[in-house]
Amino acid sequence: MVRAGLTPHLLTRAGAELADEVGFDQVTVSELARRFDVKVASLYSHVRNSQDLKTRIALFALEELADRAADALAGRAGKDALVAFANVYRDYGREHPGRAAAARLRLDPETAAASAGVRHAQMTRAILRGYDLTEPDATHAVRLLGSVFHGYAGLETAGGFSHSAPDSEETWVRILDALDALLRNWPTEPTTP
Amino acid sequence: MVRAGLTPHLLTRAGAELADEVGFDQVTVSELARRFDVKVASLYSHVRNSQDLKTRIALFALEELADRAADALAGRAGKDALVAFANVYRDYGREHPGRAAAARLRLDPETAAASAGVRHAQMTRAILRGYDLTEPDATHAVRLLGSVFHGYAGLETAGGFSHSAPDSEETWVRILDALDALLRNWPTEPTTP
DNA sequence: GTATTTACCTAAAGTCTTTAGGCAAATACA
DNA sequence: TGTATTTGCCTAAAGACTTTAGGTAAATAC
Numbered sequence: 510m511v512r513a514g515l516t517p518h519l520l521t522r523a524g525a526e527l528a529d530e531v532g533f534d535q536v537t538v539s540e541l542a543r544r545f546d547v548k549v550a551s552l553y554s555h556v557r558n559s560q561d562l563k564t565r566i567a568l569f570a571l572e573e574l575a576d577r578a579a580d581a582l583a584g585r586a587g588k589d590a591l592v593a594f595a596n597v598y599r600d601y602g603r604e605h606p607g608r609a610a611a612a613r614l615r616l617d618p619e620t621a622a623a624s625a626g627v628r629h630a631q632m633t634r635a636i637l638r639g640y641d642l643t644e645p646d647a648t649h650a651v652r653l654l655g656s657v658f659h660g661y662a663g664l665e666t667a668g669g670f671s672h673s674a675p676d677s678e679e680t681w682v683r684i685l686d687a688l689d690a691l692l693r694n695w696p697t698e699p700t701t702p
Numbered sequence: 703m704v705r706a707g708l709t710p711h712l713l714t715r716a717g718a719e720l721a722d723e724v725g726f727d728q729v730t731v732s733e734l735a736r737r738f739d740v741k742v743a744s745l746y747s748h749v750r751n752s753q754d755l756k757t758r759i760a761l762f763a764l765e766e767l768a769d770r771a772a773d774a775l776a777g778r779a780g781k782d783a784l785v786a787f788a789n790v791y792r793d794y795g796r797e798h799p800g801r802a803a804a805a806r807l808r809l810d811p812e813t814a815a816a817s818a819g820v821r822h823a824q825m826t827r828a829i830l831r832g833y834d835l836t837e838p839d840a841t842h843a844v845r846l847l848g849s850v851f852h853g854y855a856g857l858e859t860a861g862g863f864s865h866s867a868p869d870s871e872e873t874w875v876r877i878l879d880a881l882d883a884l885l886r887n888w889p890t891e892p893t894t895p
Numbered sequence: 896g897t898a899t900t901t902a903c904c905t906a907a908a909g910t911c912t913t914t915a916g917g918c919a920a921a922t923a924c925a
Numbered sequence: 926t927g928t929a930t931t932t933g934c935c936t937a938a939a940g941a942c943t944t945t946a947g948g949t950a951a952a953t954a955c
Contacts, residue, residue, distance in 0.1 A: 513903080537943090547903070548903070549943080550903080550943095553943090558943075645868040646876070649868070652873050656877075661845070663849075664848055664849055666808070675842070689889075694883070705920070706934075730910090731913090742912080743915095744935070746912090746913070
């Protein structure tokens, strides 16, 4: 009996690929076992259960995304950094829709706190150093940017903007222009309607 | 044998409640049958399959949300309208997390085109009449607002902002201030970094 | 070279989905 | 009002995924 050489990490990687092919919520322990030509029960030595597998894929995607973002930020500042950072999210979502969906998985607080999601927030904060924001406005802005990237990716893969003018690419560029303008001119005092 | 009096709409409503209780992706035909004290197979006369049920719940949530938004917009304009509209999304997500998740379900293009999602976009566009935006900027702005509401709701229910200062409520208010400022001062020409 | 650990296996029970075909209640209609 | 049709819910059954328990052989330790 030749062993397959499974490891949690190997299963996670394969799960991420599977997610990109069939969609994150179609990822199943059974299908993974099939791909490794191994019986289903065997995977349960490496992964606690189906939920655990999905969480691992999510964490993997967050790491991968944070690595790419860190790369993109190197040597950039200001709008240049903002655009590069934002494009990482967008490109990742297009290139790896399943992993991107995984990165949006709801994690329980401790898991989230130990995830690369923290690095994402730190990098977003770093970008804001190119703008004149003090606390708590910086935090508000971090959350706004997170929402936009998250939300845009979700709507785009949900087909929200496809097949309608203007084209999604143009909107993306203009949204980044708008966010840059907003960050340069962040309203510190609530405006009265 | 007393009949249960099932209808697609009844099942959809019950499914929406179930989603709020256990989470949208835990909604199952079996559990629904159990709640109506009816055999599982019976539901298949009213609903094509599990996916169909979920789609119906999503469409129901979109309608409900659009109705609330329309109500909130009545008699309001400018920032007042923007805030009221945004709060509808936020409150809905807090009150009905399962339905809100359903409203984010990926629908196929035709279904989406026939859904209340169209009304949402129209209402967003109506809000922008309170600001000085011409096409294609209005469309870009509609998409930005959609992304922010979508994304913020997702991050908030994912626990992204909980247990950290400043409080999510404050961020929400300040983000709306920021969006209002942005819409009043939308950059028509790409800025150079 | 034996002992222990580890990787994968078989077996089995539980859940959910979905289809096929049947009987009885509701409804239509003479 | 009595018969005919439709419709709603049922039983039965097959297929897929999850998960646990306990076994055997391969890898590793010493």
